[in-house]
Amino acid sequence: MTHATLPDIVLEPVVRAALMEDLGQYGDITTSAVIPADVRYTARLNARADGMVSGMQIARIAFHLVDPSLTVETLVADGQPCRKGETLMVIEGAAASILSAERVALNFAGRLSGTASMTAAFVAETRGTDARITCTRKTTPGLRTVEKLAVLHGGGFNHRFSLSDAILIKDNHIAAAGGVRAVLEATKAAASHMVKVEIEVDRLDQLAEVLEVGGADVALLDNMDTPTIREAVKMVAGRMVVEASGNMVLERIAEVAATGVDYISSGALTHSARTLDIGLDF
Template sequence: MIPPLPDLVLDPMVRAALAEDLGQYGDITTRTVIPEGVRYTARLNAREDGVVSGMQVARMAFHLVDPALSVETLLADGAPCAKGQTLMTIEGAAASILSAERVALNFAGRLSGIASLTARFVAETRGTDARITCTRKTTPGLRIVEKLAVLHGGGFNHRFSLSDAILIKDNHIAAAGGIKAVLEATKASASHMVRVEIEVDRLDQLAEVLDIGGADVVLLDNMDPDTLREAVAMAGGRVVTEASGNMVLGRIAEVAATGVDYISSGALTHSARALDLGLDF
């Protein structure tokens, strides 16, 4: 089970979403048509099968609007859900529930969609040691919860930011003067606490990286399965191998079978469809 993040980390994100939705004057519809004192029990229901994520954030949205609301999470983040299953119940002032509804559903649907897609990717790697990992292709401002949703789906996280590790891409190599130049620069100045990954798209580049040394991980970019298999054999366990580039769902089983350690896909976060969830009174 993936432990929840501290609420204080998520609080600014949820507050910003609520402020955006409530606008300058709050929920004028609810204030106009719902009499004061009306109480209801609402249920957050799944309208399709999937994997749950965002329950912690949804709960925060309801409680930030009204701390008096009673929120019970029935299905934890990371759990599979079935169509028609109730994920959460919210009891209290009807006006408060309605005012928080859209923000709670936006987060829960978006994050559950990422977790569900990740789970489908992970399922394609069964029988291999390959791990599915995300990228930095995330929604601005939502990276921490989107990457958490990847974990809920059974995947792994790549860098959270540019400051986490050294990842030398093709443009870095071109601008710095070649593979030898970038690896020698990292050897000369990088902290011993920082891991180094370098991107290659040809086997001769991989051979150069292995000969020079200094890389912990090699990103094998846009290689076909036969080339990936040869690259894994060349690496021989000396570096971690990561396959990347056009890693869509239909390719994952074939790529995983090549023996790569990781398969990174931006699609997990930039192309996931929101899971269909609804709040029913």
């Protein structure tokens, strides 16, 4: 799996916003009331289930934003598997600081490790093929960067980060523009040579028209059954990148990967992954 990281400065605004939301106007009033400032502790982030780790970099940032004097040691890095009961991180320092950052650190670590774990399960189903697993823009508003980073930690790949990254012509674009030919001709007239073009099709006759007109780099096969996907790959014959999408549940991944598609995209990786159970223990 990948050990992808981003500079802390890119992730800090997301973590800072979460801390400000959690600390509210007056900070952690429970900890302030019951924990003396001079009490020091060692705490551990422990995995309570098997999975793929993500969010350790973000957890470290959370602890250090609350208290830069805390000592944080990461034992299992992002992009590494973990076993139930394994210690992922050790935090030493003021107990009050650790407690104030705990929930934000755990929220990120659990959620992102869940996404990484689900991605890893999808990737495992593609073994023996050249198919790659990729996410979509179906992300939590404000958390796209970190959720897509978690997909990388699970061994997957990233689709567009924003609407400005590439031209992706969907079914509604085709309907509004007047058909496949019309939308591709309009794209040819408007697109920079630096911009990739992907077009969604849900029927083989649409794909045939795409191949005839030209102008697209990627064919997105939407909600096709497996035999139709296989036929579409034969039609393309290597002239375009082929991506399969729609109803890409874990149970289908192996058979879809075997059709010869280049990518399999699933929004579930970022919108439906179960949180990995991670706890903080003093």
